[in-house]
Amino acid sequence: MTARTASLWQFRQPSVIPGFGLALGVTLSWLILIILIPLSGLAWRSSALGWPTFWALATDQRTVNALRISFGTAFAAALVNVVFGVILAWVLVRYRFPGKRVIDAMVDLPFALPTAVAGIALTTLYAPNGWIGSLLAPLGIKIAFTPIGIVFALIFVGLPFVVRTVQPIMEEIDKEVEEAAATLGANRFQTIRRVLLPGLAPAVLTGFALAFARGVGEYGSVIFIAGNLPYISEIAPLLIVIRLEEFNYPAATAIAAVMLVISFAMLLIINTIQAWSRRRYGYGA
Amino acid sequence: MAHDAASHGGTGNTELVRVATSEHRLARYGLIGLALCFVGLFLVLPLAAVFTEAMRNGPGEFFTVLSDPETFSAIRLTLIVAGIAVPLNLVFGIAAAWAIAKFEFKGKAFLTTLIDLPFSVSPVISGMVFILLFGSHSLIGPWLQSHGIQILFAVPGIVLATVFVTFPFVARELIPLMQEQGTSDEEAALSLGASGWQTFWYVTLPNIKWGLLYGVLLCNARAMGEFGAVSVVSGHIRGLTNTMPLQVEILYNEYNFVAAFAVATLLALLALVTLVLKSLLEMKYSEQIAASRRH
Numbered sequence: 001m002t003a004r005t006a007s008l009w010q011f012r013q014p015s016v017i018p019g020f021g022l023a024l025g026v027t028l029s030w031l032i033l034i035i036l037i038p039l040s041g042l043a044w045r046s047s048a049l050g051w052p053t054f055w056a057l058a059t060d061q062r063t064v065n066a067l068r069i070s071f072g073t074a075f076a077a078a079l080v081n082v083v084f085g086v087i088l089a090w091v092l093v094r095y096r097f098p099g100k101r102v103i104d105a106m107v108d109l110p111f112a113l114p115t116a117v118a119g120i121a122l123t124t125l126y127a128p129n130g131w132i133g134s135l136l137a138p139l140g141i142k143i144a145f146t147p148i149g150i151v152f153a154l155i156f157v158g159l160p161f162v163v164r165t166v167q168p169i170m171e172e173i174d175k176e177v178e179e180a181a182a183t184l185g186a187n188r189f190q191t192i193r194r195v196l197l198p199g200l201a202p203a204v205l206t207g208f209a210l211a212f213a214r215g216v217g218e219y220g221s222v223i224f225i226a227g228n229l230p231y232i233s234e235i236a237p238l239l240i241v242i243r244l245e246e247f248n249y250p251a252a253t254a255i256a257a258v259m260l261v262i263s264f265a266m267l268l269i270i271n272t273i274q275a276w277s278r279r280r281y282g283y284g285a
Numbered sequence: 286m287a288h289d290a291a292s293h294g295g296t297g298n299t300e301l302v303r304v305a306t307s308e309h310r311l312a313r314y315g316l317i318g319l320a321l322c323f324v325g326l327f328l329v330l331p332l333a334a335v336f337t338e339a340m341r342n343g344p345g346e347f348f349t350v351l352s353d354p355e356t357f358s359a360i361r362l363t364l365i366v367a368g369i370a371v372p373l374n375l376v377f378g379i380a381a382a383w384a385i386a387k388f389e390f391k392g393k394a395f396l397t398t399l400i401d402l403p404f405s406v407s408p409v410i411s412g413m414v415f416i417l418l419f420g421s422h423s424l425i426g427p428w429l430q431s432h433g434i435q436i437l438f439a440v441p442g443i444v445l446a447t448v449f450v451t452f453p454f455v456a457r458e459l460i461p462l463m464q465e466q467g468t469s470d471e472e473a474a475l476s477l478g479a480s481g482w483q484t485f486w487y488v489t490l491p492n493i494k495w496g497l498l499y500g501v502l503l504c505n506a507r508a509m510g511e512f513g514a515v516s517v518v519s520g521h522i523r524g525l526t527n528t529m530p531l532q533v534e535i536l537y538n539e540y541n542f543v544a545a546f547a548v549a550t551l552l553a554l555l556a557l558v559t560l561v562l563k564s565l566l567e568m569k570y571s572e573q574i575a576a577s578r579r580h
Binding site for chain 1: 533
């Protein structure tokens with residue numbers, strides 16, 4: 001069967017390896033059943049709303065605020081993660097210090113720790129009567145139950161994305177490039193700023209985009225620390241849950257559709273950056 | 286790592302005369318300090334908080350919570366869900382990697398992007414799509430209802446949402462690994478007369494086993510810890526459709542903090558075991574784990 005498809009329109013290049021039909025068949029059916037049919041259901045439901053209804057639901061003030069909070073806090077957290085993620089990756093790649101292996105392993109904690117656990121732990125730390133919150137409260141700084149709390153949760157969630165994207169590219173940097181810069185009279189700061197960082201830019205951007213995309217959709221770690229005040233600290237995924245619990249499916253669908261469109265645009269941007277960096281630097285992030 | 290030793294502190298000289306390709310010692314200590322503070326504040330402290338809060342009233346109460354039947358049923362459900370979702374995505378992951386890594390065909394890049402799709406969908410939306418699909422307002426909802434098939438607010442819905450969320454993990458790990466390994470081993474086996482399945486069992490599988498284990502490990506951690514997607518489809522029926530993360534949420538919202546953190550401890554231990562195994566795999570079999578550093 002595969003041979004015939006190949007001869008008909010060169011769907012695939014000939015190969016002696018067997019099992020193409022079976023493997024692709026399993027892959028496609030699973031993909032269609034689990035991912036594509038459910039997602040297209042969402043697309044179909046939102047298109048069935050009709051444009052005026054969709055627009056009215058999507059521009060509802062509470063929805064707009066929730067989307068703004070989700071994207072705004074995710075953006076802020078991704079920025080913080082870029083700064084500290086690059087520093088952390090640099091320290092892990094370049095320096096030797098006791099406990100380095102443990103720190104390296106700990107970076108993946110946000111991938112492994114269930115988000116609900118992260119959420120209640122961070123709330124315990126940063127609530128006004130919490131470990132750190134109680135130290136900040138006398139200074140008038142409030143973190144938990146404000147948008148800053150959301151940013152803190154998203155910093156936790158997004159950190160490994162930046163570190164793990166930048167780290168391998170840093171490891172590949174050829175020491176000779178730095179030596180060349182040094183012999184040409186650049187001081188260390190200039191070498192880092194003008195020689196090393198530009199080469200890392202695509203990886204940093206990819207890490208930023210991944211952390212941002214994850215932060216926008218994050219739910220579990222945020223809802224405990226956010227305070228969830230409508231218009232102020234209510235994230236878009238929570239508003240979807242609230243609308244679903246009210247059986248207000250059109251509103252939930254509209255919010256989800258807006259989020260998905262923006263997320264897919266992000267995915268496209270990530271892929272473009274990666275393709276561009278592969279062409280320019282010979283490696284992908 | 287080797288050049289580290291040479292450039293920093295390998296010989297006494299480097300401390301006196303700074304190598305041109307390393308930073309000033311103070312800058313180095315400053316950066317290490319900054320990184321450690323950040324890791325401490327955002328990663329170590331939250332983890333420490335989970336264990337401390339769970340033990341707040343002593344180990345007695347901790348173990349009372351863990352032996353509660355509700356906790357027990359949450360653990361059971363979590364194990365059942367992961368026990369179904371992980372093997373399903375394991376089979377899918379191997380099939381997808383076989384098709385994508387061993388063959389050249391049209392639309393391959395697009396297929397790879399589609400497999401990654403669940404990563405860019407909010408967990409809440411991942412759960413919601415199944416509500417739209419199987420809910421009473423949907424096309425098949427009434428049919429399911431009249432035939433007494435319960436998908437939402439029951440175990441099937443939780444499994445579906447978990448499968449959706451953990452869909453890419455194994456495939457993502459295997460595709461780059463198998464692409465790196467190429468097809469020459471398989472071609473040799475086939476030319477020596479092995480059948481397709483024999484080639485897979487005796488040639489491919491041994492080549493990818495550590496990468497596979499790595500993917501399964503990450504897939505399992507996510508399957509057991511998934512919150513958003515499962516929360517939307519579970520209906521939060523105590524003792525019936527509560528997974529461990531949902532049980533944590535319910536207990537916490539009831540201000541039963543010690544109990545919430547006690548259940549959370551189990552999940553945190555799972556995370557720690559995952560991290561340890563992951564590090565061991567990376568250390569011992571780094572050449573067989575392709576994407577270990579490329580999430």
